[in-house]
Amino acid sequence: MPDLYAVFGNPIAHSKSPAIHASFAASTSQDMVYEARLAPLDGFAPAIAEFVAAGGKGANVTVPFKEDAFRLATRLSDRAARAGAVNTLAFADGEVFGDNTDGAGLVRDITLNLGYSLNGRRILLLGAGGASRGVIAPLLAEKPAALFIANRSAEKAVKLAEDFSDIAPVNGGSFADLAGKSFDLLINATSASLAGASLPLPPGLFAPGALAYDMMYGKGETPFLLQAREQGAARGADGLGMLVEQAAEAFFVWRAVRPQTAPVLADLRAKLAG
Numbered sequence: 474m475p476d477l478y479a480v481f482g483n484p485i486a487h488s489k490s491p492a493i494h495a496s497f498a499a500s501t502s503q504d505m506v507y508e509a510r511l512a513p514l515d516g517f518a519p520a521i522a523e524f525v526a527a528g529g530k531g532a533n534v535t536v537p538f539k540e541d542a543f544r545l546a547t548r549l550s551d552r553a554a555r556a557g558a559v560n561t562l563a564f565a566d567g568e569v570f571g572d573n574t575d576g577a578g579l580v581r582d583i584t585l586n587l588g589y590s591l592n593g594r595r596i597l598l599l600g601a602g603g604a605s606r607g608v609i610a611p612l613l614a615e616k617p618a619a620l621f622i623a624n625r626s627a628e629k630a631v632k633l634a635e636d637f638s639d640i641a642p643v644n645g646g647s648f649a650d651l652a653g654k655s656f657d658l659l660i661n662a663t664s665a666s667l668a669g670a671s672l673p674l675p676p677g678l679f680a681p682g683a684l685a686y687d688m689m690y691g692k693g694e695t696p697f698l699l700q701a702r703e704q705g706a707a708r709g710a711d712g713l714g715m716l717v718e719q720a721a722e723a724f725f726v727w728r729a730v731r732p733q734t735a736p737v738l739a740d741l742r743a744k745l746a747g
């Protein structure tokens with residue numbers, strides 16, 4: 474019997490995770506299957522319990538269950554504890570281990586795939602929700618020169634910055650507070666584009682050579698990357714690489730094997746464009 478894994482979400486039908494993990498399993502010769510499971514909105518814990526009883530070895534967790542998974546875990550990695558959310562579960566010996574690979578996925582995409590070192594950079598993180606919280610500690614571990622969190626509701630950004638200020642200086646504020654500042658890397662962790670809204674970014678925000686990174690992705694240039702290019706970003710990248718890298722990091726947690734990500738990313742990119 475191959476080892477059983479699944480991604481849990483609601484909705485889940487369009488998840489790319491089963492295809493990504495099937496590619497990883499094939500390329501590393503791991504005897505495993507990876508399925509997509511729809512959990513009821515109020516029934517995440519029972520769905521996981523049923524999966525574990527059926528022999529499930531590990532799970533990925535996506536919207537809207539990452540906080541449920543955090544609460545369900547009986548042991549947490551440091552990065553999951555910091556994120557307050559779990560996207561990777563591993564089940565062994567009656568224990569539910571919770572990890573969060575989103576931030577590592579982002580950092581690996583930026584540093585390895587894009588070849589952009591974070592050390593000494595001035596970073597602007599846009600948004601103060603769960604997506605933002607999940608990546609802050611891994612970003613700080615790369616020793617940037619500064620990290621500023623800007624959010625529509627400024628008080629959420631200030632609070633979030635305070636939560637991480639024991640690691641390194643982090644500041645938070647409103648979009649208006651960005652006036653007169655410039656950054657080397659701007660990361661969009663807001664969901665503004667889902668509502669068709671653009672962000673009120675003041676002019677002059679992009680330093681020469683700046684990289685704009687959108688944690689969202691889609692067919693063609695995302696609304697944030699279009700806006701960033703128009704406002705002077707030298708480079709842009711969407712979140713497809715982060716998706717693949719967070720999956721590879723989860724695969725490593727479960728199997729202790731690091732799959733090649735480049736072919737999988739190229740394949741997803743081609744499908745998205747087609």
Ligand code: ATR
Nearest residue numbers: 600601602603604605624625626629663664665670
């Ligand atoms: P996620 O888990 O994806 O981070 P979330 O916790 O709902 O989702 O957070 C969404 C983020 O997008 C928040 O930072 C939100 O700003 P507020 O805290 O002010 O709500 C941001 N966001 C959503 N719509 C936005 C918009 N139209 N303009 C600017 N920011 C927006």
